[in-house]
Amino acid sequence: MSDPWDGPRGQATRSRTSPVPRQRDAEPGAERPTDGRVASASASRSASRARGGHGARSRPTSRAGRALRIGGIGLALLALGATGAGWWVYQHLNGNINSVSLDGKGGTEKADAFGRTPINILVIGSDGRTSSEDCRLGGGCAQTGVQTQTSSNADVEMVVHISADRSNATVMSIPRDTMTRVPACADAKTGRSTAAYYGQINSALQFGPACQVATVHQLTGIPIDHFVKLDFAGVVRMSDAVGGVSVCVSDNVYDTYSHLKLAKGAHTLKGVAALEFVRSRHGFGDGSDLGRTGTQHLFLSAVMRKLKSAGTLTDPTAVYGLADAATKALTVDDALGSVKKLVGLALDVNKVPARRMAFTTMPTAPDPANRDRVVVGAGAKALFAAVAGDRSLTTGSGGKSATAAPSAKATAAAPAVPASRIAVTVENGTTITGRASAVATALTGQGFSPATTTRNAPAPATSTTLTYGAGQEAEARTAAEALGLPASQLRQGTGRGLTLVVGGDWPSGTTYPDNSPPAAADSGTAVPNAHAQTADQARSCAPVSPYKTVSLDGIPMTPSQAYAAARGVPDSDA
Template sequence: MSDPWDGPGGQGTRSRTARVPAQRADEADGAPPPAGGRGAARKAAREAARPRRGTRARRATPVGRGRRALRIAGLCTALGVLGTAGVGWWFYQHLNGNIHSVSLDGKGGTEKADAFGRTPINILVMGSDGRTSKTDCKLGGGCSRTGVQSGSNADVEMVVHISADRSNATVMSIPRDTMTKVPACADSATGRSTAGYYGQINSALQYGPACQVATVHQLTGIPIDHFVKLDFSGVVKMSDAVGGVSVCVTDDVYDTYSHLKLSRGSHTLKGVAALEFVRSRHGFGDGSDLGRTISQHIFLGAMIRKFKSAGTLTDPSAVYGLADAATKALTVDDGLGSVKKLIGLATDVNKVPTKRMTFTTMQTGADPGDSNRVVVGSGAKALFSAIAGDRSLSTGSGKKPGAASATAGAKATASAVPASDIAVTVQNGTAITGRASVVADALTGQGFGTGTTTGNAPSPAATTTLTYGAGQKAEARTVAEALGLPASHLKQGAGAGLTLVVGADWPSGATWPGGSPSASSAPADTGAAVSNAHAQTADQAKTCAKVSPYRTVSLNGVPMTPAQAYAAARGKPDSDG
């Protein structure tokens, strides 16, 4: 841009020989004053300065003033550049200063690179129930007797997997009521430690984020290389920063525990209302943590769509608000402990289309010892295996996740039977204790049916055989491919079902010696991985949270459904009001 003192060509228009306006004409030439005295002289000077007809007047300006103006403009420009750079550096340092990071100490395992040297990313996202500040006490409640607390549980746990090629992602929720083995842990920040115990999975956070990561890694076998932790106030800050998140509910709902109160239909939730929604476990589903994970997926899907929507990430003020809120709201591992690393992570997530982001909930079963707790259920091992194996759970075509069953090997094997529909009787024909269990566990871990059983063979067997009933050759081939068992070991029997007798020629391991399980066989069966996992993709904008039809809440001591509670509490304003 040219200096405003310059003409169209960018060159100065002032004449270097022009007279200074305050200089008298008579003094400039050294001539005697004209007759008539000073008044006549001034009149003559004015006449001389008046432009003649057909000429254009040009105002003369002192040379010194022009040079001074240029120097001032240059100085201002320099100060502007330095100021901009200074603000940028301050902003970067400010955001870095917001971030609180903790070391994982390698407790989550290590990802393996693919053939092109790319590695997946697995992040454990934790929502803490800690009332560790006055703000969180006010938001979460429960501090009236205890005051500000020191410990916290991971009431929300999601394993976020981003594929090595960044083409797809999976978010797997682990219900907080899951019972599991917590390994020996020590929190470097508080000094609190445990020798290990069997208990509720969310309690591991009391021994630090690294302990929670180690517990999830031990349970699932999935390498966890990063974690992100939010508290109550963090959820409020993030929902405000994105300008609210749009969700819908299938009926009127009033959760008297989380205080969520919404009428049937669509709503944009900010701040405390957003927190009430993601915390609600009595308002949706069956009133347990399982229903809450599904509504949380709906919320996250809407937030991701908001992030990706036009304008959100191109508005400087919005970007600043998001960055400032995110860095203040999060505790992360030291592998994500800088603005540059967090931006890199956001960039990786942004590469994945919403139709290739699959939300699932770990399959669970009832805990035999406590009806209020759950244990890892049938099919969970297949889900864990799919995530650990970097396999996509979405088709990328808009179909329901898992609709394209992984018996893609059907092209070669003519098998169209999902592994989850196949049960195998595994018998030990060797003198080695536990051989049948090793092979059976390998099958169920790859998603084969829960009817898979073990036992001893009627007599010792020198050769391994897989016997199948009439019309079950396709199932037998699926089993054989999953174990790397040659087709020569398959034979049709007189009875029904599949029976695998492990012989002396297979003394160890879960795959046939020298065999290679087919990449297109059961391990890639996404149908088994998402079976009963409540799978949905992030592009499903019309999915509404299903309000519980059960009496999961209580108002004035009277049990009722969330919809009944809404009607009975007409005087209480709605959460988005």
């Protein structure tokens, strides 16, 4: 199905191989934006649509609800966390939520050394027109009518990572036109199934949310605990319920595709005007989906700042309106399928300061087989590893962090004592049978003395320690280096010889796990081209495109030129 507002379905994120996007000819003498989307109607027809009121003027696309859908989950979760209404309200909101089993397809998060577990949520913005309201907002239903859920694509995908200690969060956007392997999937709800195939990542949603989760997990290696899927019917109501969202644009802008028209400077956008802002691709950046992602991040940052500072969550009427609208729009996994569970998640989200909320976009490169598609680019694996490893992209003060520091393993000079002359007594201080034997075998396998022995520790041990006698520090460092044991685990004792007590912090393997606090990744160098920013950047303005990415009366022009030419079209926030 074609999307009348944003070009044919599947038209893609532009591959940025030159400083200025190449314009494609629509017909002799007429230029088109690089991504091949159909140009807008004439100014008079645009104005006619625009003047019919917001409902008539703006027919948002399947992409329209992108940032607002994501903003919607933030609104919903925080609102639910604050609501204190009675049992009826609880039951009413609980009844609004639709839940689907994830079937364990997203992997499992691992707890840190203190038993705390990170949270990873895949936030999905569906393009389905499954109601008359969705059709009105999304367009594209004139001939097909209300569609079934099986036609939906995931035109928004954001991995929301909340750290194990709840001190920081990362929101990573995955461009919808990324080409990847989709695993074999079957949707228990609809009965649709597929063999594994290579295709556009957003197509996996056609086989159920669990399939979309499995696809993202397979691409990134990031465990995905939960998903939240939103349509765009309730999103407009939520943007109104929060009282509008403050945004800023760097110049006059008129995107003739999304109908966003704003003068340079700050604005407060509600409802359809907010949709026009977050769906605008041709108005900002280089006129591509990648540029639009950064604009969406600015919008979401503004949403979070407002929720945290404007007293929204202390207003019972606003709280209920947000919660009611949001839960009606939500489909979640079973583990989030109640108000109580969403409240818990809301409290976790609310613990993260705005300055520690980092927004990024997966780095991409042009797909060699199709210039209208993208593939994983340089730096993406570093970003995936940072998220999967629970490493923050910000420092404690909220600034971009320095390059990750090396692990705190023992870094002594070359050992002065050969391993063959060192015997170690290995004691099992865990409740796991065979731990001492496994570590001792690893030592002798590396050339340590066959006199190495094992036994049970006299008492359970929480931490692993290596105790050495007087004058045996060099031997201890040799053993520690072989085992990957940090220097901080070494102790000088009163007896002779080396005694290694394997504690509860080393439950498996023959190399000591690095349980040191995760180092921060550098959002400027470790994840290049990821458009990293934090939620407290209140003065950031969306950069209006300097290229001829829009068209008015068939004439290609910049969004600022279009603003000047369309004097009869009122601004979106008028």
